[in-house]
Amino acid sequence: MKILMPLNPTDNIDILIKGGADEFYCGFIPPESKNTYVNILTEYENNDFTTIEELKNKADIIHSYGKKIFVVLNFQYYTEAFLEILLSTIEKLNELPIDAFILSDLGLITQVRVRFPEIEVHLSTVTGAFNTYALRFFQDLGVTRIVLPDHLNNDEIAALTQHAPKMQLEIFVMNNRCIHLECLCRFHHWQKGQPHPAPSSLSRTTLGHIKRILRQFPHKILGLLFNNPVIKKVFENILNQTRDLHGCRLPFDVSPLNLPATRERIQKAQELERYFGPFHVFMRYPPCGACTLYRAWHQGIDVFKIDGRFNPFSKKLKDLRFIIECAGFLAQAKDEKEFIVFCKNRFKKIFGHRCTHEQCYDLNIWIQN
């Protein structure tokens, strides 16, 4: 079993490796991409490597421990002109060496396989491989590992592993779970220096502080509080001031499109508005899929990925400790139920609060346990 950790230029690799990390992945933004790339999450932009020298320094440390480092170049597409620049970047990075590249664009994958057949290619979750035929498709292209999409439930992952061609499969176990399919989300992520729909007066850190304060209160009380239109408006305004205002996180007003606006449709609109509204945004903890480890591991998946290149180092350490402890209990657990109880207890101990159904990767697991 391998635990794959996110890495940014300031992370202390020695501590992460001593904590149990087996593999690392990081982003790299080629200097030539300045003002060309248009869809980097602000969080990634600030936490990806930008020079080959700093990446080499980290790669050397990782390799000195006998561990591996992968570079993510997974924009959903690249322009024809930029593909050439990227291929030249990959050639240079490969000399460090880098153990594998996590790619998404089909054109780029093909070009890398043709020009550098020795390079190991992993398929990014951003591409989307949901069925055995998709796994075969990418195997035929020379992909050796696939990061499965996070919109597959536990049973679907199990079914996939049973019929999968012989290749490594990797799943997310912490932090990664967007409302949209990553492979089919075409919202724009605004970058630093780009004109932005939000006035940028609130940083991500400030938003984090507000979330932490609110989470001290019981869910039910906050639910009632957010039903008050004035309070709801105040928090909507806070959200609207946030720098990282992604299309999926907008506090929408919702109404039925056409008549008749029946009672059912109005009720649904209210339910949708509540879902998109500030209550859910402020109360949502980072997603967690630790409980899915049990079935996945028994089905033969042995690479577990922690998301969050942009997370503070302290959070990464907690995530790693939590997953390592859960993984360590896999072989001892009598059954899934016992494993899940163990995970929930460790979660509370390490993160200081109970896990919630809202952050659970697989609501079915939550309901069953």
Next chain:
Amino acid sequence: MEHAYYLTHTENLQDIDLENFHRIYYGAEFCEYLLPRWEEIEKALDFCNEQKKTFSFLTPIVSAYGIDVLIPIFKRLNTYSTTHNRKVEVIVNDLGILSLLKEYSSLGKVIGRLLSKQRTDPRIVRYQDDFTESQLDTLSHSQFSKSFCAALKEYNIIRIELDNPFQGIADSFIQNGLGVSLYYPLVSIATTRLCLFNINETYHLPEIKECKKKSCKALGTFRLTHSTLPVPILLQGNAQLYENKSLPPELEKKGIDRLIHNIGIVT
């Protein structure tokens, strides 16, 4: 220019005026749980025959569930295509389906718009003037590079399909030798398997599980509005779309030779 009609259901087919259309699109583009039964597909095929139109079958991203549903459909479409000597197209939005279709030689393979990966955030248009030329150029491109098309050569694809975002379409596809379709006027923004119409009753949260209620069909479309959006987002089942009523100039110069009129998606 070929014009295609995007059919969403097979009720009251006789009321549809197809005079200005050459082709029908039918199936499910976004959700595997909305794939039609064979009886419905057959009805649409018969309607096509009566009206002397050609037929394209839309497919979404699929899990094992969708594969099981699609295999018997493809077998029948393949037989239909051979026996009626009419080329049926399959619109592929999942590369696994492209791999599966290798077994069905009579079916035409078309790469759907969801695989274009175009940026279709409607907010881009508000800041269009402030982006650099290079950024705007990148925002107008898609995954359909020459390398992409070359990678799929062995799969005998005949056509690629695009969305029509506000910021325009940069590529000229003529050199690829493939047909190019454009969906109009509804532009797809995002799709999910955490569908907000497949909600767990106890926790009021979406979950990834087989959808049996299909309540999205009954409840119709919802408008999502926000001060930063130039137009409302239309939430229809597990898909988010917006309407762009303008067509890019000089479609033919870009290689676009088919327009898919898809207004019927939202109700």
